[in-house]
Amino acid sequence: MELKKKQLGYQDFEGFVRDVDIIKGELNMAFVGGGQGGSKIVSELIRLGYYGFIYNTCKKDNDYVEDILKSIDSDKKHLKYDILTLDGYEGAFKDRETGQRAIIDNQNKIKENVIEAKPLREADFVWVVVALGGGTGNGSLNIISQTISKLRSKQKFNGTRPTVGVIAAVPEGSSFHKIEKNATDAINEIRALQKKKIIGSCILIDNDKLMNDYINSQENTKRYKEWTAYGNLVVSRILAEINGVLNLNSSETFDKSEALDILTLPVMLSLGKMKITKATNFNKDTGLKGEEEYFDNLIEEALTKYNVLADGYDIRFAFNPGLIIVKKTNSKVLTDRQAQIIRNCLRKKISNSMAEKDHFGIHFTKTTGTYKKPSEEDEAIIYVLLPFLKLPKRINEMVERINNKVNYKKSIMKDYEEIDLGNTIDDFNIIDETVSSTPSEENELEDLDFSKLGNTDMNEDLDEIINPQNSDDKESQDGDDFPDIDLGDLSELLG
Ligand SMILES: Nc1nc2c(ncn2[C@@H]2O[C@H](COP(=O)(O)OP(=O)(O)OP(=O)(O)O)[C@@H](O)[C@H]2O)c(=O)[nH]1
Ligand SMILES: [Mg+2]
Numbered sequence: 001m002e003l004k005k006k007q008l009g010y011q012d013f014e015g016f017v018r019d020v021d022i023i024k025g026e027l028n029m030a031f032v033g034g035g036q037g038g039s040k041i042v043s044e045l046i047r048l049g050y051y052g053f054i055y056n057t058c059k060k061d062n063d064y065v066e067d068i069l070k071s072i073d074s075d076k077k078h079l080k081y082d083i084l085t086l087d088g089y090e091g092a093f094k095d096r097e098t099g100q101r102a103i104i105d106n107q108n109k110i111k112e113n114v115i116e117a118k119p120l121r122e123a124d125f126v127w128v129v130v131a132l133g134g135g136t137g138n139g140s141l142n143i144i145s146q147t148i149s150k151l152r153s154k155q156k157f158n159g160t161r162p163t164v165g166v167i168a169a170v171p172e173g174s175s176f177h178k179i180e181k182n183a184t185d186a187i188n189e190i191r192a193l194q195k196k197k198i199i200g201s202c203i204l205i206d207n208d209k210l211m212n213d214y215i216n217s218q219e220n221t222k223r224y225k226e227w228t229a230y231g232n233l234v235v236s237r238i239l240a241e242i243n244g245v246l247n248l249n250s251s252e253t254f255d256k257s258e259a260l261d262i263l264t265l266p267v268m269l270s271l272g273k274m275k276i277t278k279a280t281n282f283n284k285d286t287g288l289k290g291e292e293e294y295f296d297n298l299i300e301e302a303l304t305k306y307n308v309l310a311d312g313y314d315i316r317f318a319f320n321p322g323l324i325i326v327k328k329t330n331s332k333v334l335t336d337r338q339a340q341i342i343r344n345c346l347r348k349k350i351s352n353s354m355a356e357k358d359h360f361g362i363h364f365t366k367t368t369g370t371y372k373k374p375s376e377e378d379e380a381i382i383y384v385l386l387p388f389l390k391l392p393k394r395i396n397e398m399v400e401r402i403n404n405k406v407n408y409k410k411s412i413m414k415d416y417e418e419i420d421l422g423n424t425i426d427d428f429n430i431i432d433e434t435v436s437s438t439p440s441e442e443n444e445l446e447d448l449d450f451s452k453l454g455n456t457d458m459n460e461d462l463d464e465i466i467n468p469q470n471s472d473d474k475e476s477q478d479g480d481d482f483p484d485i486d487l488g489d490l491s492e493l494l495g
Contacts, residue, residue: 099139
């Protein structure tokens with residue numbers, strides 16, 4: 001595909017990123033974007049040359065996205081995408097049940113279009129992208145994830161792990177209860193989907209973080225009209241840059257299969273990026289004992305402070321990390337020996353976590369260099385893919401607060417069962433067993449009955465997640481654990 005330079009020019013990529021690396025990213029990723037937030041994020045990825053499948057209940061939102069894509073490529077010669085409007089609805093007014101009904105009512109149309117969309121089958125990995133605060137994206141997440149997972153049941157990684165993940169934007173902290181309840185329901189669903197091996201990793205976008213990063217930077221507020229425009233570029237940029245990094249020459253290679261070994265884990269995946277912009281004269285500049293201590297601090301920062309999409313992950317709950325260093329062959333800020341020190345520091349740093357192995361790469365910039373500005377000639381960049389078994393702090397607090405509220409209401413309701421309070425207590429949607437991890441004979445979706453994929457009976461697995469105190473597992477009772485995934489599950493998956 002020939003994407004012209006100007007089409008990538010609006011993205012503020014690092015200097016080492018060449019068009020060809022972005023366009024022919026090592027990992028062939030495809031994206032399914034639902035609702036307004038999901039489709040806006042996916043449209044940025046379409047602009048970078050990835051395939052995107054967009055669906056919405058709101059035709060106006062779809063027209064808006066389509067107009068933008070057509071203004072870049074009027075006859076769809078270069079960009080690859082499909083846009084589907086669900087019939088019978090004009091938006092889902094932030095009501096996830098309505099979003100889910102729209103998906104069920106349109107199941108034939110969705111199945112037909114999904115089956116037609118070859119890139120969803122052929123990609124190495126497919127991301128389902130939604131914002132969790134609304135009705136359409138949120139309400140459809142469960143069924144669409146199951147559908148894509150079933151479609152790709154023959155493309156499992158290592159024969160067992162689904163090559164489907166979720167990218168989910170968590171609403172701002174100032175949101176109303178209903179919006180936070182939407183998000184919490186969806187996060188509970190994501191955990192259940194992971195537990196049932198229907199999806200792999202989930203990348204959480206903390207809208208609070210993106211909004212603050214936008215507001216606190218004059219450059220950003222000058223350059224972008226809205227925080228979402230800025231935020232969606234940040235999301236697409238980090239994914240494309242990491243994929244582009246995989247293409248570079250290397251002395252130690254972080255390859256495609258290592259990336260998939262991380263993306264297919266049933267975890268919350270944090271993406272980090274840290275720049276090192278000047279050479280350090282140890283002892284003199286640092287006031288520290290020496291190199292080792294300096295890099296130990298540096299790696300601590302890379303893992304905890306330089307998350308691109310969400311802050312507040314707890315390193316004790318980290319799992320198999322991936323770290324890629326991008327630098328010039330003869331970089332002054334980071335020699336090959338120092339890169340190895342970094343690797344050792346990384347291993348030490350997470351030695352008390354549950355991690356079982358690490359993936360590490362030293363990749364070299366070719367034509368343009370790592371840096372954008374010549375004054376930063378010796379810059380090196382560290383990219384981190386860090387899986388976590390626990391939600392980041394702010395989001396975890398939101399989920400616990402809302403789950404507790406729901407449980408409290410439920411306990412009250414037990415005493416007043418005869419009184420019908422209508423919709424006061426929302427049940428959680430259940431993942432049906434219809435989608436199993438065994439590949440189906442045909443990659444057809446006909447036997448998939450959407451109306452059975454999201455019924456509202458409480459089932460045990462999900463109850464366990466929502467009420468960890470009911471579980472037999474002592475560890476999950478202290479509330480300090482990731483209740484749905486224990487190491488047993490993980491070893492099984494990895495085995
Ligand atoms: N990161 C990001 N978040 C967004 C964007 N647009 C909306 N949101 C977030 O998404 C939530 C609303 O979800 P939408 O995606 O607009 O809702 P929808 O899926 O279209 O659902 P309905 O409009 O109810 O049918 C809000 O809480 C916002 O935080 C976006 O472009 N980027
Ligand atoms: Mg909408």
